[in-house]
Amino acid sequence: MFNNFTFHNPVKLIFGxxxxxxxxxxxxxxxxxxxxxxxxxxxxxxxxxxxxxxxxGYDIIEFGGIEANPTxxxxxxxxxxxxxxxxxxxxxxxGGSVLDGTKFISAAIPYEGEDHWELVLNSSKIGEVVPxxxxxxxxxxxxxxxxxxxxxxxETKEKKxxxxxxxxxxxxxxxxxxxxxxxxxxxxxxxxxxFTHVMEQYMTxxxxxxxxxxxxxxxxxxxxxxxxxxxxxEDDYESRANYMWAxxxxxxxxxxxxxxxxxxxxxxxxxxxxxxGIDHARTLAIVLPHLLTYxxxxxxxxxxxxxxxxxxxxGSDDEIVDMAIRKxxxxxxxxxxxxxxxxxGEINEETVKMLKQxxxxxxxxxxxxxxxTPDDIAKIMEMSMA
Amino acid sequence: MFNNFTFHNPVKLIFGxxxxxxxxxxxxxxxxxxxxxxxxxxxxxxxxxxxxxxxxGYDIIEFGGIEANPTxxxxxxxxxxxxxxxxxxxxxxxGGSVLDGTKFISAAIPYEGEDHWELVLNSSKIGEVVPxxxxxxxxxxxxxxxxxxxxxxxETKEKKxxxxxxxxxxxxxxxxxxxxxxxxxxxxxxxxxxFTHVMEQYMTxxxxxxxxxxxxxxxxxxxxxxxxxxxxxEDDYESRANYMWAxxxxxxxxxxxxxxxxxxxxxxxxxxxxxxGIDHARTLAIVLPHLLTYxxxxxxxxxxxxxxxxxxxxGSDDEIVDMAIRKxxxxxxxxxxxxxxxxxGEINEETVKMLKQxxxxxxxxxxxxxxxTPDDIAKIMEMSMA
Numbered sequence: 135m136f137n138n139f140t141f142h143n144p145v146k147l148i149f150g151x152x153x154x155x156x157x158x159x160x161x162x163x164x165x166x167x168x169x170x171x172x173x174x175x176x177x178x179x180x181x182x183x184x185x186x187x188x189x190x191g192y193d194i195i196e197f198g199g200i201e202a203n204p205t206x207x208x209x210x211x212x213x214x215x216x217x218x219x220x221x222x223x224x225x226x227x228x229g230g231s232v233l234d235g236t237k238f239i240s241a242a243i244p245y246e247g248e249d250h251w252e253l254v255l256n257s258s259k260i261g262e263v264v265p266x267x268x269x270x271x272x273x274x275x276x277x278x279x280x281x282x283x284x285x286x287x288x289e290t291k292e293k294k295x296x297x298x299x300x301x302x303x304x305x306x307x308x309x310x311x312x313x314x315x316x317x318x319x320x321x322x323x324x325x326x327x328x329f330t331h332v333m334e335q336y337m338t339x340x341x342x343x344x345x346x347x348x349x350x351x352x353x354x355x356x357x358x359x360x361x362x363x364x365x366x367x368e369d370d371y372e373s374r375a376n377y378m379w380a381x382x383x384x385x386x387x388x389x390x391x392x393x394x395x396x397x398x399x400x401x402x403x404x405x406x407x408x409x410x411g412i413d414h415a416r417t418l419a420i421v422l423p424h425l426l427t428y429x430x431x432x433x434x435x436x437x438x439x440x441x442x443x444x445x446x447x448x449g450s451d452d453e454i455v456d457m458a459i460r461k462x463x464x465x466x467x468x469x470x471x472x473x474x475x476x477x478x479g480e481i482n483e484e485t486v487k488m489l490k491q492x493x494x495x496x497x498x499x500x501x502x503x504x505x506x507t508p509d510d511i512a513k514i515m516e517m518s519m520a
Numbered sequence: 521m522f523n524n525f526t527f528h529n530p531v532k533l534i535f536g537x538x539x540x541x542x543x544x545x546x547x548x549x550x551x552x553x554x555x556x557x558x559x560x561x562x563x564x565x566x567x568x569x570x571x572x573x574x575x576x577g578y579d580i581i582e583f584g585g586i587e588a589n590p591t592x593x594x595x596x597x598x599x600x601x602x603x604x605x606x607x608x609x610x611x612x613x614x615g616g617s618v619l620d621g622t623k624f625i626s627a628a629i630p631y632e633g634e635d636h637w638e639l640v641l642n643s644s645k646i647g648e649v650v651p652x653x654x655x656x657x658x659x660x661x662x663x664x665x666x667x668x669x670x671x672x673x674x675e676t677k678e679k680k681x682x683x684x685x686x687x688x689x690x691x692x693x694x695x696x697x698x699x700x701x702x703x704x705x706x707x708x709x710x711x712x713x714x715f716t717h718v719m720e721q722y723m724t725x726x727x728x729x730x731x732x733x734x735x736x737x738x739x740x741x742x743x744x745x746x747x748x749x750x751x752x753x754e755d756d757y758e759s760r761a762n763y764m765w766a767x768x769x770x771x772x773x774x775x776x777x778x779x780x781x782x783x784x785x786x787x788x789x790x791x792x793x794x795x796x797g798i799d800h801a802r803t804l805a806i807v808l809p810h811l812l813t814y815x816x817x818x819x820x821x822x823x824x825x826x827x828x829x830x831x832x833x834x835g836s837d838d839e840i841v842d843m844a845i846r847k848x849x850x851x852x853x854x855x856x857x858x859x860x861x862x863x864x865g866e867i868n869e870e871t872v873k874m875l876k877q878x879x880x881x882x883x884x885x886x887x888x889x890x891x892x893t894p895d896d897i898a899k900i901m902e903m904s905m906a
Contacts, residue, residue, distance in 0.1 A: 135758050138536025143529070150524025150778070344745065344762045345769060348738030356730040372521050376730045379777075383731060388774075391765075392536070 136343035136392035143387050145279045146305040149379065151371070153307050154181070154269055157188040157225075160305045161267065165223040168216050169196045170236045172228045179315035181271055185227055195219050200228070203407055203414065204235030206251055206287045213242045213250065216264070224266035226303075229320075230275025233268045234283035237301045240264045253296060254285045260298045267305040271312040273378040274324035274415070276331060276385025278306035286408060293408040308382065310374040321365055321377075322469035323415035328381035329357050329465065330418040334397050335390040337426065338502035340435045343393045347439070350389040354444045356380045358465060365469065394502035399425055401500055402511055405489050410480035419466035419473045420481070424517040426459045428510065432503060475518035486515045522729035522778035529773050531665045532691040535765065537757070539693050540567070540655055543574040543611075546691045547653065551609040554602050555582045556622045558614045565701035567657055571613055581605050586614070589793055589800065590621030592637055592673045599628045599636065602650070610652035612689075615706075616661025619654045620669035623687045626650045639682060640671045646684045653691040657698040659764040660710035660801070662717060662771025664692035672794060679794040694768065696760040707751055707763075708855040709801035714767035715743050715851065716804040720783050721776040723812065724888035726821045729779045733825070736775040740830045742766045744851060751855065780888035785811055787886055788897055791875050796866035805852035805859045806867070810903040812845045814896065818889060861904035872901045 148156055161167065167189065176182040186194070197212040216224070216239060226236035240263040242250045252259050270278045277283065281301040286293040313321070336350035357380050363373035383389070403417030412420075430437060434455060441447040441458030449457065463473045475481040493500075493508035500506040534542055547553065553575065562568040572580070583598040602610070602625060612622035626649040628636045638645050656664045663669065667687040672679040699707070722736040743766050749759035769775070789803030798806075816823060820841060827833040827844030835843065849859045861867040879886075879894035886892040 135761065138539060140532065140534050142532040146526065146528040148526050153524060342758045342762070344742040345738060345765050348741060349735055352731060352734030352738055355734060359730065372728045375521065376728070379731050 136341045136346065139392040141387060141391055142299075143279065143302065145302050145386075147279055147308065147382065148305060149308045150375075151309060151311055153309050154184040154312075155188050156307065157185065157269075158192075161189075161192065161223055161225070163191075165192060166219065166221050167192050167194045167223045167225050168212070168219070168221040168239075169194055170200055170212065170224060170226050170228075170232055170239065171196070171198045172200050172202070172232045174198060175315070176227050176271065179271070179312065181227060181269065181312050185225070185269060195221065200232045200235040202231045203284075203286045203293060204231050204238070206238075206254070206285055207289070209235050209238050209242070209285070210250060212239045216243050222264060224264055226266060226268035227271070229270065229272030230277040233270065233277045233303070234275070234285065236266050236268065237277070237283035238285050238296070240266045241296075241301065251287060254287075254294050257296050257298045260296070260300055263300045265304050267303050267307070269307045269309075269312070272316060272320060272324055273308075273313065273381035274327040276328070276382055278303060278308065279382050279386035284404065291408045293404040295404075308378055310371055310378050313374050313378065314369045316368075318365055319470070322471055323413055324381060325357055325361050325364065325377065326415040326419055326466055326469055326471050328377075328384040329354065330399060330415070330422055331384040332357075332389065333422060333462070334399055335393065335395045337433055337436050337440065338394040338396050339433065340439065341393055343391070346389050346391055346393050349383070351440070351443050353380050353384050353389070354440075358444070361465075361469060396500070396502040398500035398506050398511070401493075402489065402515070405492050406481070406485070409485060409488060410478075412478055412480060416471055416478070419471045420475045420478065420518050421514065423459055423463040423466070423473050424514045425506075426462060428514050428517060429501065429506070430455055430459065432505075473518070474520075475515060476520070481515075481519065486512050486519075489515060522727045522732065525778040527773060527777055528685075529665065529688065531688050531772075533665055533694065533768065534691060535694045536761075537695060537697055539695050540570040540698075541574050542693065543571065543655075544578075547575075547578065547609055547611070549577075551578060552605065552607050553578050553580045553609045553611050554598070554605070554607040554625075555580055556586055556598065556610060556612050556614075556618055556625065557582070557584045558586050558588070558618045560584060561701070562613050562657065565657070565698065567613060567655065567698050571611070571655060581607065586618045586621040588617045589670075589672045589679060589797075590617050590624070592624075592640070592671055593675070595621050595624050595628070595671070596636060598625045602629050608650060610650055612652060612654035613657070615656065615658030616663045619656065619663045619689070620661070620671065622652050622654065623663070623669035624671050624682070626652045627682075627687065637673060640673075640680050643682050643684045646682070646686055649686045651690050653689050653693070655693045655695075655698070658702060658706060658710055659694070659699065659767035660713040662714070662768055664689060664694065665768050665772035670790065677794045679790040681790075694764055696757055696764050699760050699764065700755045702754075704751055705856070708857060709799055710767060711743055711747050711750065711763065712801040712805055712852055712855055712857050714763075714770040715740065716785060716801070716808055717770040718743075718775065719808060719848070720785055721779065721781045723819055723822050723826065724780040724782050725819065726825065727779055729777070732775050732777055732779050735769070737826070737829050739766050739770050739775070740826075744830070747851075747855060782886070782888045784886035784892050784897070787879075788875065788901070791878055792867070792871070795871060795874060796864075798864055798866060802857055802864070805857045806861045806864065806904050807900065809845055809849040809852070809859050810900045811892075812848060814900050814903060815887065815892070816841055816845065818891075859904070861901060862906070867901075867905065872898050872905075875901060
């Protein structure tokens with residue numbers, strides 16, 4: 135039976151065409167706002183103009199240049215600027231990386247400790263935060279409706295998650311039209327990221343959580359169904375809207391209520407990005423199908439359920455297990471994302487050694503049964519490299 | 521395409537065995553609490569003891585006797601008592617009726633107008649409220665995670681909905697074990713009520729809202745699947761937990777995001793309860809199957825989708841439409857709830873006349889296309905009485 139749980143998600147999620155205009159209804163008049171963004175795509179796709187138009191009359195400063203996999207080093211510059219300027223509201227405009235970075239900034243501004251990296255290493259140190267909201271332009275991470283952030287440190291090649299109730303956005307504005315200008319590769323990555331989030335909260339062992347399971351399957355089916363149009367028709371509102379909403383509910387705390395989860399794929403993926411700079415979503419595709427094969431006996435019950443319900447597979451249970459894993463790999467491949475580490479030139483035997491070392495240092499196992507050891511991770515990587 | 525929407529549901533939902541013990545973590549120390557409850561079942565099933573044990577040290581008064589279909593007349597007595605005793609927190613212990621009544625009390629205590637019934641007739645009059653939480657013992661109405669309440673007035677035989685952001689509970693505690701002592705008839709009613717809530721947000725016309733549709737179908741499938749065990753095995757935690765969580769997500773604002781809805785069944789059902797005192801859930805079963813038959817051309821697209829996905833029906837589209845409606849009626853019947861008005865002795869030609877008159881007075885049509893007139897409602901009732 136599924137475990138006890140608490141669901142408490144106060145994010146105001148504002149979804150649809152033209153909703154950027156609702157910004158002033160959601161930020162107190164007189165706020166001193168720091169606008170955070172990434173590499174400048176918001177200037178090309180009209181989002182910056184929409185935001186500044188909506189925020190006429192507010193006192194605004196800007197901090198751009200937050201990179202994909204936002205770094206502590208960059209973000210601390212934003213913290214300094216925000217303190218100097220007495221910023222009291224942060225508005226993230228961009229994708230999950232900008233938003234994750236903004237979450238860190240929000241906690242780091244009031245932090246009085248000496249080393250702000252501690253906020254990443256130890257989420258219990260998160261105290262007061264500067265309130266923040268976001269305009270999301272890239273559906274993928276689910277950060278818009280959860281309290282997690284993933285932050286990297288260049289100096290030590292680390293990439294780590296932080297989280298806590300105070301890191302929920304006050305509001306998130308999701309206008310599917312802001313995704314029209316995304317490069318196809320980013321849409322593919324977003325679909326893969328969202329798909330993997332669901333799989334990691336679902337593909338464990340059955341505990342009779344019927345709603346959680348069926349909601350997870352609903353999201354997977356939706357992502358599979360919309361992927362071709364979302365990828366290939368850049369101004370198709372329907373597929374972009376469904377993709378965007380699917381990515382949000384994939385990681386807003388709804389499908390993992392009381393159920394076991396297996397975040398090993400994300401854990402390994404973060405290290406691959408930290409070592410080699412490979413796109414986050416691509417690192418997940420390198421790991422998940424091989425992890426499923428390696429753990430197919432332990433995940434058998436759920437693999438069969440997934441094969442039947444999500445992929446409508448017929449056959450013996452053994453056949454369904456294997457086909458379900460193959461279908462999973464094929465889904466990533468259909469997005470143009472290779473699922474073999476051997477397709478990524480950066481990954482070699484040295485990578486596997488470093489990976490194993492990182493997991494040995496952490497001194498804990500991963501997976502829903504806490505039985506994925508550093509050795510297992512090395513074996514999964516070797517399967518991916520074969 | 522589905523419409524723009526805002527999702528903002530700040531309820532802290534605490535779910536599972538033994539969670540009543542978490543009450544003190546969720547009510548400020550020193551609060552003056554008014555415990556509200558119904559006919560006294562909480563004394564027999566141990567819930568009252570668990571609640572008072574958890575709340576040792578708080579200053580508590582009690583107001584019992586809130587009836588099914590809570591009445592303005594009863595609730596105003598609670599308002600007087602709460603004002604006299606300077607209550608600053610309300611704790612509803614019971615089912616949806618007690619909770620709905622508590623929502624009214626919370627808004628009515630600070631209300632300064634002359635006629636508190638105005639709060640029901642015109643939700644914009646809801647101002648400040650006394651904060652409240654609940655321990656839910658009967659899964660059905662979804663009130664634990666939404667901001668609606670349905671209140672009746674004895675004097676005029678009225679039953680009406682009120683709602684507003686301030687009527688979200690601060691927290692809701694759902695322990696499936698508290699349902700073990702429910703009479704079978706109440707479990708049946710709860711399953712029927714939750715099922716109908718989903719149908720009224722889903723059975724309209726398709727707008728390409730893939731997540732909303734699939735989540736709705738997930739809840740319907742779960743209710744259908746757990747119904748036999750939930751009905752017949754009074755201490756089966758798994759079926760009770762799934763039923764309880766299904767009833768919550770059936771009406772917490774998730775499945776109706778941006779999609780058309782058709783609340784005609786509830787509208788008619790409320791009148792049938794107001795006239796004759798028939799159980800709420802039973803009034804829904806009297807209406808919905810016949811409404812679906814009457815409107816089967818307008819609802820055709822969704823009926824086919826529902827038939828295929830929820831009931832796994834095969835056949836021609838025409839056959840699936842008819843079978844899907846029949847399956848719906850059979851589901852109610854399987855709960856021991858008749859779907860023909862003719863099975864309820866109270867309903868007669870006079871009822872239909874009064875019903876029609878009520879809807880004429882409202883001066884508006886119902887249904888997702890606003891094309892269900894008072895005449896249509898009379899015809900649907902006649903189908904049910906045939």
